[in-house]
Amino acid sequence: MGLRKFFEDLRQQRGAGAPGEAAGEALVAERMALAYEAAEANDYESALAIWGPLAHQGVARAQNNIGKCFSDGLGVDRDSALALRWLTLAAEGGDPVGQRNLAEIYFKGEGVQANAVRAAELYRMAAEAGDGPAQDMLSWMLVEGEMIPGDISDAKRWAEAAAAQGIVPAMTRLGMMYHNALGVERDAAAAARWWDKAAALGDADAQAMLGAAYQLGAGVPRDGVAALMWLLRAQAGASPLAEPFIHPTFAALSVAEIERAKKLANLPLPEPA
Template sequence: MPILAVQMRRFFLAAATLAVALPHVAAAQTIDNVVTRPVGGDAEPLKKGRPAEGAQPSSGLGVLDRMGAKLPDLPPEKNYHGPVDDAYGAYQRGYYLTAMQLALPRAQLGDPSAQTLVAEMQYAGLGVRRDLKSSAFWYGKAAEGGDAAAMFKYALMLMAGEIVQRDKAKADDYMKKAADSGNSSAQFNWAQILTSDHPGQEGLKLALPYYEKSAEQGIADAQYAVAELYSTLPDLPEEKRRRTREWMARAARAGFDTAQVDLAVWLVNGQNGPRDFVRGFEWMQLAANRGNVVAQNKLAHLYIYALGTKPDPVEAAKWYVLSRRAGLPDPELEDFFLGIEDDQQKAGIDRANKFRRLP
């Protein structure tokens, strides 16, 4: 039985540990794939820093109107008729002492699910004193018993080599078994391992099925990886190619800011689908307000050239100042900033000083 949201979120730590040379995916927070200076004559609008041929200034937009539409109702929950696990029920309700009292005897008798629960509570110090070594012992026992969540967590411990002795071969074995058992975090991490151990397209093709399985279960990093690979890998079936933008949008809607930036660029440049300046602006604005430096830089360009919004030199100055302060220089935006009126510069700086990123 999985360990709830606490366990499922831990893949983010693993993803940071397992960053590999997957084009655009492993370097998700870099800015290398977003060019701000003019390049060749056939460059796309955001790469060139100027509007597309025939583009007209927008008359304005309503972000809430476009992005705040009511979502469809959730499907009704299905009645559960399987066995009830009282230990996990107590854990879910926050009764950690009760959960430990119920789970420990079962763990000592060799129940992998109970062993995983004991390990999780000891690892996090829930209801008991935090004990990493004892937690590792129980994760190891549960992994031996085939519990997918335990295999994933124990594999991370074996990779890190801090609580238990480092053992890459054993870690890889458990990570693959957890991935093949359906653990979405393990699927993402096993895909990362494959790309690391098999550089180039061979590793990407081996990893893609695991990224896809993880993406289907809602892991935003995996959804982003699938979108990037669908966009770049050759010889993919056309039905997959058609879903490229859909996967990027799912990662963006999940709050993955790099996906929001890339989706905005795709929409403005007409990549992997038709152009939509307004929606591109909306996604770029969202990522910028949440502190993404590349988005802040790009948003300045959109305000200058009225792509998806009305032209606004003060807002353009604000976003340029914020991105420059964060360490992203842009000679073209610097030329723009020095060319506007003094009062516009001051207003832009004042707005940048008052900026507070959204959560």
């Protein structure tokens, strides 16, 4: 969740406004929009000059943005202490993005002792406020059950919430849950449907699993060309899940079929089903 995620959060600000604008704070909305435009143009000095006064006025999203800049070194030198300070203020101010970014700091132990339990608490706060990436991360932690107690039912609920917001790893995870019968009845067709959605959106692990499904005829009709096409995409995306399947798939196809699969793998991704 680095620079790309930061810009996605900024785009949400432009469309939905920052916390604290519900009372009709048009000036705050206008200033935040100007800061967004500056940040998009890589003019972080101007963006920070706008966010600074707003942050001191208690605008939680501005506090988050400053904290994220210090965390990632955007327009300022990296400073984990200042990142922690500003993100804590944003989280305490009720900003779900600030809660998620603070959770990431605790999860990674950047400038603070790593604390997965505290990270999960913050991810849950943000998830309950509707933040898709936080819902996805909380789902992953609940599935793994290593850093916090596992809860497959809760993991599925949060993965579904994140997937509904277009969070691609959550779609892949749901496919895995149906594939492995985690909290649900094993359902190869449902697994393949989730992998198809995520694969079409570029997730390499989903592409690998969808390719394997086509190779085995699990939840989808057996189709060696489609299998190889998805496995080649997954391999190009560095998914280790493709390796056990790609060589047997090559071996089962004719030269003409292999060439067709390679051509398909080089085409733009298809639309999600």
